[in-house]
Amino acid sequence: MAKGQKNAISPTREEDFPEWYQQVVRNADLAENSEVRGCMVIKPWGYGLWEKMQQQLDRMFKDTGHKNAYFPLLIPVSYLEKEATHVEGFATECAVVTHHRLELNADGKMVPSGKLTEPYVIRPTSETIIGAAFARWTQSYRDLPLLINQWANVMRWEMRPRLFLRTAEFLWQEGHTAHETKEEAIEETHKMHEVYETFLRDHLAIPVIPGEKTEAERFPGALNTFTVEAMVQDRKAIQAGTSHFLGQNFSKAAGIEYESREGKREHAWTTSWGVSTRMIGTLLMAHADDDGLVLPPRVAPTQVVIIPVTPKPEHRDTVLPVCEDLAAKLKGQIFHGSPLEVEIDGRDIGGGTKNWEWIKKGVPVRIEIGPRDIEKGSVALSRRDRGPKEKAFIPGDEAVSGIVDMLQEIQDGLLARATEFRDQHTVEIKDMDEFRKFFTPKNPDKPEIHGGFALVRWAGSAEDEKTLQTELGVTVRCIPKDPAIRGEAKGKCIYTGKDAEGRVIFAKSY
């Protein structure tokens, strides 16, 4: 941290939110840009966070009856052509493989050769290729339901990439299921929508608003798209996960047919659902502060870091064993079913530098132990959800016995803070003047500062949404599922004046 600077991250959120975001990513050592256009390198701390998310989501998918499988990276272009809506929505910007060989040319350059008869695209999503497999696997109603998930990399050519939020290549999971009846498929769509809501709330401490997308924001080819929408600290919305009811659109395109209980040929009903490494960007913008990342304990790759303080080299011999003993005791504690992740930072660099590195990485609890602490029989404990200089001097055993409750308190505190923030910036709006004012930045230098989530009665068309998007940069984020947010049934649409069934959420979004 530079002298005279008040916070570890510069600029602050207030000063320049987009640049603050980049600086938090960089200072927490989460990821970096690569020389490959739009593709990032996910560094160990960022990948460790993704692994935690992955393990916990994977458990939830398996507990709801799903199995993992793996499908080809490449998709024949002809597959994309099968489902018309889907191809319009997806096939435009993607990486196209046209050759299967490189050859040295006369100038000593490697050039493509071995032209393919049919080009492939690198999967932007796998509905079409998984649909082809499901068609092979489904003969009878006895083969259904198929409940499959894939963890994979996907690629969509992005013109304005931004680490985690919008990258050409990203990592994700995509669930794909096929069912005998419409009702079962709809039930599955809702079930996975709830899994995402639970995961975001209880694991990432993000109070999302679950709801349905309007036609304008629906997944290409889906009949219904359900979303969980988070508000981040610049009051914008971010779609954190989606669950789609695909009806029979994809099963008809791919030929997923089965013999029904009545002996008739029927098309299966399918769903798909996914979350991606974008969630890391969401997490950052939901909880990080002007000192860097703030991680909810449940997904922190390291939950407690122990920093030995050894002003003189000879202190190492007394301090390190005490640190190791404490680490062993902490690792014996169980938090949400897993032993605590504890790291001793024994690197031979200054204690202050180390301490700030861990603050910027967002580790929930830091424990410093030096020769004077050992004399007094205490440790110096700091929480990432408190000020960077706030320390509690407590006996080591107390740190151990209290750690699980403390981590849960931090977890709950982050959720409470994010919920309060969201509620503060969610406003019911009843006329268009007010609506325009809500979304117009007070300060033209800071276009990102605006009102937040607007709860409005809406009966407009997809075209009306388009108009408002062009004018104010806002879209309907969702038709909320919760009746309390959706509001009572009667009322007039804010835009068209038509009868509106309830309220929707309008917001600017990532």
Added chain:
Amino acid sequence: MAKGQKNAISPTREEDFPEWYQQVVRNADLAENSEVRGCMVIKPWGYGLWEKMQQQLDRMFKDTGHKNAYFPLLIPVSYLEKEATHVEGFATECAVVTHHRLELNADGKMVPSGKLTEPYVIRPTSETIIGAAFARWTQSYRDLPLLINQWANVMRWEMRPRLFLRTAEFLWQEGHTAHETKEEAIEETHKMHEVYETFLRDHLAIPVIPGEKTEAERFPGALNTFTVEAMVQDRKAIQAGTSHFLGQNFSKAAGIEYESREGKREHAWTTSWGVSTRMIGTLLMAHADDDGLVLPPRVAPTQVVIIPVTPKPEHRDTVLPVCEDLAAKLKGQIFHGSPLEVEIDGRDIGGGTKNWEWIKKGVPVRIEIGPRDIEKGSVALSRRDRGPKEKAFIPGDEAVSGIVDMLQEIQDGLLARATEFRDQHTVEIKDMDEFRKFFTPKNPDKPEIHGGFALVRWAGSAEDEKTLQTELGVTVRCIPKDPAIRGEAKGKCIYTGKDAEGRVIFAKSY
């Protein structure tokens, strides 16, 4: 199983080993070919097996100080050009991305558009792109060692694909490390070589021979390549994992420089090491029999399957609760640190069909429970390493208390059987006539049946190896690490008559 057929898999290993392999893959529901040339679909049972391998290897990598990260899928062609040996070995057959868009042409077809100024290849391996990142991350000796692993998909265009053994796209892990000194990098190369040996032996029950590759079989760009070579049931060798000491070749090509303790600019010393989904093919060919897959308990996605036997529908109410009770008790048992994986197959299809499905899938232990078993207070237990009709009728509680020991006994038994097979077909050979006879099939209709591993004194050149490969289809699999296999120092080379330092292993291979 067809009537009159003695075994579940047709043809048998004896009758047609390559076709038997395909049938075991199909009958165990591990994977299938896709419409994308050379790319497979890994089905849930195959992927479940890969997940087990992955979790256990990942633990071993982390315990040896490595962290996971993720690097771009696409590699600029110019990167490949940097390391000359590497490009010769790799860049020829690979998927080339030349465009970033699809457009509808006048015929209503989707065609590539948006030509890239520089083409990319889909990573065949990531030394070059990870090298570029390491160059950014390394300023001082304090930044070393870098100990990174990546779990990823890679692609090499294969002309004769074969499920798991040789596919265009496959899944793998690739470790990449950079060190301050040559000695540390060599130590790392050996350490990971040992991790693979341990994993193959103790987890997959495959008694590999660890050793070094000769120049002819070395990784392009490596100074030393260490391998673990397995013998499978057609007596061929398969390379199950490799660990490479790359010297400073890649660090010079990528510019991985650091300031040394003496304040000088130095190039780092690097290593790389990997295993892939090919290991599933190896596992199959090492242990499967004429009834299908045989899984070592440590990596079986399901270790115990419970099959309720309900001749009449009304039996379900009495039988199912007993099955669930037994499953709960079994899940409480810990095998190698994890709770047992137990599945109840409650599907409404015939008991015989179910039983054979699980035999073909290779589940280590099957337990059948029917109304008569309940009356007698016993269960019918079958082990996959015994005959398909062999059953032990024992009390349910005895099945629970004895299960962990039984699984370990099965695990050990598979290793013992594979070791015996390998030793039986490993022969010291002292002259070229004998050598030729050893590798010439007795029956021209079954070209795969030959002697096995030939232990011979060798001092030939890479060219001599090439000659023997052309003549007999054999290569030096490795220079064994174990002095007992390598043999005493003195002796003459079987081929050149020159002084040879010890014995090497020649074999046909996958």
